[in-house]
Amino acid sequence: MAARWSSENVVVEFRDSQATAMSVDCLGQHAVLSGRRFLYIVSLDAPFEGHRKISRQSKWDIGAVQWNPHDSFAHYFAASSNQRVDLYKWKDGSGEVSTTLQGHTRVISDLDWAVFESDLLVTSSVDTYIYIWDIKDTRKPTVALSAVAGASQVKWNKKNANCLATSHDGDVRIWDKRKPSTAVEYLAAHLSKIHGLDWHPDSEHILATSSQDNSVKFWDYRQPRKYLNILPCQVPVWKARYTPFSNGLVTVMVPQLRRENSLLLWNVFDLNTPVHTFVGHDDVVLEFQWRKQKEGSKDYQLVTWSRDQTLRMWRVDSQMQRLCANDILDGVDEFIESIALLPEPEKTLHTQDTDHQHNSSHGEEEVLKEDPPSSLLEEKKSEQLGLPQTLQQEFSLINVQIRNVNVEMDAADRSCTVSVHCSNHRVKMLVKFPAQYPNHAAPSFQFINPTTITSTMKAKLLKILKDTSLQKVKRNQSCLEPCLRQLVSCLESFVNQEDSASSNPFALPNSVTPPLPTFARVTTAYGSYQDANIPFPRTSGARFCGAGYLVYFTRPMTMHRAVSPTEPTPRSLSALSAYHTGLIAPMKIRTEAPGNLRLYSGSPTRSEKEQVSISSFYYKERVILLYHPEVLQMEFQCLLLKFF
Secondary structure, three states: OEEEEOOEEEEEEEEOOOOOOOEEEEOOOOOEEEEEEEEEEEEOOHHOOEEEEEOOOOOOEEEEEEEEOOOHHEEEEEEEOOOEEEEEEOOOOOOOOOOOEEEOOOOOEEEEEOOOOOOOOEEEEEOOOOEEEEEEEEOOOOOEOOOOOOEEEEOOOOOOOOEOOOEEOOEEEEEEEEOOOOOOEEEEOOOOOEEEEOOOOOOOOOOEEEEEEOEEEEOOOOOOOOOOOOEOOHHHHHHHHEEEOOOOOEEEOOOOOOOOEEEEEEEEOOOOOOEEEEEEOOOOOOEEEOOOOOOOOOOEHHHHHHHHOEEEEEEEEEHHHHHHOOOOOOOOHHHHHHHHOOOOHHHOOHHHHHHHHHOOHHHHHHHHHHHHHHHHHHHHHHHHHOOOOHHHHHHHHOOOOOOEEEEEEOOOOOEEEEEEEOOOEEEEEEEEOOOOOHHHHHHHHEEOOOOOHHHHHHHHHHHHHHHHHHHHHHHOOHHHHHHHHHHHHHHHHHHHHHHHHHHHOOOOOOOOOOOHOOOOOOOOOOOEOOOOEEOOOOEEEEEEEEOOOOOEEEOOOOOOOOOOOOOOOOHHHHHHHHHHHHHOOOOOEEOOOHOOOEEEOOOOHHHHHHHHHHHHHHHOOOEEEEEEEHHHHHHHHHHHHHHH
């Protein structure tokens, strides 16, 4: 183990731990790192003074670990391994297994302590069951929730003691533990597996989901058919959790390269660009949790554990917390209340000025009453929010360590020159700031020589920069650094698209095939589809019924794809509209020769497009075969005799 301090964070290295999970206790004193051979207990107050170990004998890695969130049970933590959960007790510098929970028949995927009841623990598993345990009686679970598919995530609601949510592949189910027979709500949230699930800390009905489909979505489960907002990303999102302050969100991406920054802080009301990037880890962040705020301190600490075998503690000061505020005017309400306590202007005037005030006109009285509070309000607002009050201050606070960017700033001329290098392209831009900036006055952007990008790319970049700057200045926020980050990211995206197009000499120019989820909705005989989150009905499947028979359904053999896929099954009902736009050809079967029966695709005729429906994906005759387990066993034995 090695430790080092920096101005922003503490870094502790555990080179041989091979830990796969991490958790921070509710008191903010200890963190547990779970490896295959040992559990490492790290003191967060003195991480460089060594650590304690709890040995464990298991061939299985720990999938999830979590401390009890209640102060009275702060010395307990739970760790799942394969099909069991071990409850550990850590006290006076030593730890041991106090009890074990056994009930699942498949691997446990997640666990979570109840927020309101210190004795309750919920576990989810691939075996399709979600168990709620009372640690006072660990012989069996007190409540069992059953779903059709296995659950990968489970989380208690932070405002409702009876509510919890589980994720099943790309879907989310909302449960009430008092009604365990069925879920109270169902969300068709994502088209790919959900990796992260988190409830809003202040709203009972709001939750965020992060998925393999490169997005984070925000939901009000009372309106399950439409998400509230979406954060699109370029890579899969491993975790997305709300911050304990303001309206922030921390996400962990799965980078394509190890040294890409994957730990980002967002403002949920402005998802165009992250407000901060935590730079330091050399590999994927496996877990992150917030440490309890120290008494008398306004700073928070974010504790992270990465695959690079380092534990880091990041300081999040009050200025960074303000970046996650709902609006720039947050905090001004307190000032307005304090304004009411100030003496009225006429009461502060001298006696000889009083007569002059009474002789003044009504309009002059309005000026005397309005001007001082207005100017004082602007000055007080900037002081309270810690924002740069001048362009010189913004230049001094800007982060100049943005990759491939060189900025030359001239506060006297109220301008700066930006140079960006990306691949073989170079962009040089002059940015001028008006006198009213940033009070509803956006800067101007002008390309200057030497700039090597095309005019089309210039127009796209200018539009993005103008939109970004206007969104900031309409809230009286500085916009230079967000614009620089947008410039770099968009330029890299354009260059990557050019490189991929040039590397494929067979690609047709200006031909782009949109993915299925982005097909435009059209008004047809089926109406205007608003069901993008409703999955398309299955075209094949198999289930054991209650009588012990295996029931399966599928397309007939003549309709199976014999070559590479030419027409995918839609992923949602709304994607069916693509067939009416002619973007995808419906399935057709050649009938010239029965021996050459196979699928092919082509440009659909008008009659074909009109005939596209859900039934087009199913055979006309329903084929359902029943097999009893004894019959299956006999057939399997016959196959063995045939081969041996």
